[in-house]
Amino acid sequence: MTRHTTLLRRFALILIGLGAVSVGSALYIPAKAALAQVLLERAWAKARAGETSARPWSWADIEPVAEIEVPRLHQRVIVLEGASGAAMAFGPGHMENTAAIGARGTAVVAAHRDTQFSFLGELKQGDIITAVTADGVQKSFRVVETRVVRADASALDPEDGGPTGSRLALVTCYPFSGVLHSPLRYVVLADHDNRG
C-alpha cells in the first residue's frame, strides 16, 4: 500500500513538473512576442533614422522593415522581413517573394493569431490600415475583403496588385480561437487608398 502511494506521488510530481513547463512555455510565447515588440520599436526608430540593417538586438537575424497601424482599433505592430517561424515568433513577418509593402503587387504580412494579429478578426471592410516603410514613406490601405482560405490554396499572387496596383494582405491562422494547427488561414485584403 505504502509502496503504491509513493509511486503515485512520484508520478504526480512528474506531472506537476511537466505541467509547469508547459504552462511556462505557453506564457513565454506571448511574453517573448511582447518583449520583442519593445526591442523592435527601438530598432525601428534606428531604421527610420537611416541606419541600414538595424537589428533589434545584437545577435538577431531579423530586421524591421515597416510598421503597420490600424487607427480604429488602436493597434500598431512592427513588421519584420521574412515570415520564417523564427521571425514570426517576434513579430509579423513580411513574406519573401512577395512585393515590398506599398510597391506594385501584393505584399503579404503574416503573424500569429494569438499574438500580434489577434486583432485581425475585428478588421472590417472599409477600415484603414496605414503602413510606414523604413524610408519614412507612409501609405494608406483600405480593407476591401476578408476571406478564409486553405494555406496551400490562397489564390494570392504577389505580382497582382489588385485594381490600385498595390495591395497588402494580412494573414493569420483560422479559426482565431483554435488550439491545434489548422490548414486554414484568415486573409485580410487591403488596397492602396488614393485618398489617404
Place this chain on the structure above:
Amino acid sequence: MRRLKASSKAHDLRVTFRSAQIFLLLLLSTILLTAMAVRTRAQPQEPSCAQGLMRKSEAGTGTLLLRTAVPGCYLPAPRVAADFDIDIAGPVARTRVTQRFENPAEGWVEGVYLFPLPENSAVDTLKMKIGDRFIEGQIKERQTARRIYEAAKAEGKKASLVEQERPNVFTNSVANIGPHETIVVQIEYQESLRYDSGRFHLRVPLVVAPRYNPVPQATLVQYREGSQYSVFDPVPDRERLEAPVLRPEEGKVNPVSLEVRLEAGFPLGAITSDSHAISVVRNGATGAAIALTQGEEPADRDFTLTFAPAPGSDPAVSLLKETKSDGNYYLALIVPRGTETAARSRPREAVFILDNSGSMGGESIRQAKASLLLALDRLQPADRFNVIRFDDTMTQLFRTSVDATPENVSYAKGFVSNIEARGGTVMLPALLAALSDPTPNDRSRLRQVIFLTDGAVGNESQLFTAIDEKLGRSRLFTVGIGSAPNSYFMSGAARAGRGTYTYISSADQVQPRMAELFAKLERPVMTELSAEWPDALKGESWPNPLPDLYAGEPVLVTLKGTDSGGVLTLSGNIAGRQWRTTLDLSQARDAKGIEKLWARSKIAAIDESRVQGADPAQIDTAILAVALEHHLASRLTSLVAVDVTPSRPENLILSSAQVPLNLPAGWDFGKVFGGDTPVRQDHAQLNVPDSLLTTVMLTKAPPAAVQPNDAGLVLPQGGTDARLLLIIGLILLGLAGVLLTRERIARAGSRQ
C-alpha cells in the same frame, strides 16, 4: 469474519477500481506527452532545394541569390567581369570586350547578360574561349541564330549568342556553364569618336540603366459593323530590356578593367576622364596608354575619355581610307574653319523640358536643375521661354511662352528649384507640349527645345517618330544627365529633332558642358551641308543628307567608292554666307575598320527612314542585306558561337539566370523601383519592379518542389503553440492534483 471478508472483498474491489483509475490517468498522460513530443518534432522542417538551388541559410556572405519559382529556394547568380581593350587610331576606335561569365552555383546555368555598347558601335566579332580553343561566332539572321543557339543549349553544348536589343543595348546569352566554371566570351566593335568643341570624346557605356517602359494602350476603334479594341504597345520587347538590379546595400558586382591605346595622329594636349580616375602614360607626342587607376571598378557608370590636340596643332581634317575587295571605303572628319566670326543668331524662343521622374532621383536631378538654372540665367530680354517638367504627370509653367523678363525668369527659377524627382517617365506628352508651336511661321525667332533627361525609357522609336512628325521649325537639343544616360535616345532624339546632344555626368560638368551648349544654341548653325565626291568614284555616302552643324561640331561622312583619288568638296550655308572646303582624297591615310563604320552608318540611316514613314518590310530587307554582307550585328542579325562537343551530362538540368546589374551610380533605388510613388489606377503598371520579382525560370522544373501558380502563395503557419501548451500543462497539473487527492484519501483510509 463475514464482515471482514466482506470488507476485504470491498477493499479488493476498491483497489481494482483505483488501479483502473490510475491506469486510465497514466494512459491519458502518456497520450498527452506523446502529443507534446510530436508537436516538438513537427516543427517546420524545411524541404531541401532542387539541384543547383540553395536556401538563404546555405549561402556564404557575398553570394548573390536570385529568386526562383520555388519559394525559399535561390540560385546563386552568375557573374560577369569585363575587360575593355580599346585601340584609338585618329577619329576611330576598335574595342575588344572580354566578358568572363562565372557560375558560382552547384548546377549548370545559362547566364544572360544585358550590356550596353556605344550607340554607333559596329559589332562584327564574337569569340568564345573554351580551354585554349577559340570558337569564332557567325553572323546569322536573328531567328536563325536563336534556333542554332537553342539547339546547342538543349544538346548540352556551350554556346554564346549576342543579340542587339537597341543600337546601344545588347544581350549575351551563354549556355551550359558548368558548376563553378568560367566561360570567356570576346566581342569586338568599331566606332568613330565624337569630336566636339575642339576635343575628341570616347564614351564606353558600362551599365544598362533600368528603363521605364510605358504600358500598352488600348484604344476603342469604331467600325460601321461595331467596335473593337486595338492595343498599341510602345515597348513590344519590354521583357528583353529588363534585368535584375541590385539594391545599393547588396554591394557592387560586375567589375570592369579597361585599357586604352591612343594614337591620335596629332600632337596631344590634355587627356582627361570625367567619370573615372585614370593613369596616363605618354608615348611620344601623339600617343598615350590609359588605364583605370583603380585597376578594377564596378560597372555602374559610363567611362568617358576626352583628349584634345596640343595648342596650335588643331587638326582641321582627318581623312581615312580602307581598301577592300569590293571597293574603297573613306571616312572624312572636317572641322569647319572661319565660321567663328559669324554674328550671333536671332532672338530665341527656348522651351525647357526637365525630366523629374524617379530614375533622375539623387545626383541626376541636382545636376539637371543646376543646368536648367544656368540656362535660365543665360536668357536675354529679347528671348521668350517656357518650362515644362514631367514624370508620370506634367506641369507647363506658362500657358504659352513668355518674355524673358527678370520677373518671369525669377519665377521660373523658383519653380525649378522646388522640383523633386519621383514617379514614372511618361515622356511623350511633355515632348508634344514642347513641340506644339502656336506660330509655326514666325521666322523672327529660333524655336529651340532643350530637353534635360537621362533617357531611361524603352519606347525610343515611338518618341523619335513623334519628334519627326511634330518638329516644324523647332529644333530639339538633348542634355544627357547622370552616370549612365541612354545614349541611343540622346543622339537619336537630337538627330530627329535636327539639334544636337550634350552629356553632363557630374556636378562639375554642369558649367563647362552647358557653356558649350549655349554656344551651339546662340551661334548660327550651318545648314544645307553637302558633300560632293568625284564622279569617277561612283560613290555611296552616309549619312545622307548631312545633318546641320552647330558651333564646335565637325562634318563626319563615310563613303564607299570604286575608284580612288580625286577631290571631295564640302559646302554649306552659315548665317547667309557660303562655306566651302576641298579635300584631296589621294592624301587619305590607310586605316582599318572603315568598311564597318560605313556599313553601320548606312544601317542607321536606313533605320531612321522608318521615322519618316518608309515601309517597314523594305527597311528590314535592306538592313538585313547590309548587316549580312558586312558581318555586323543589328536589329535583324545576331552573332552566335557554338562548341562542337556537348559538355553537360544529359541527366542534369540547366537553369537560366539573368546576370544582376548595378544600379547606376548616383541613382536612388527607392525612387526608381517604387516606395514613394503614388500608385494611381491608370498608372498602376508603371513602376516596373517586374525585373525584381522573378528572375529565374527553371528550364526543366524539378517535379516535387514547384508551386502551383493558380493556387497562389503558400501561406505560413499563423498560430503559436501557446494555447495548446497551456491546455496540456493545465491538464497535466489537473491530473497531478487528482492523483494527489486520491493518494491522500487512500492514505487517510489506510490510517483508519
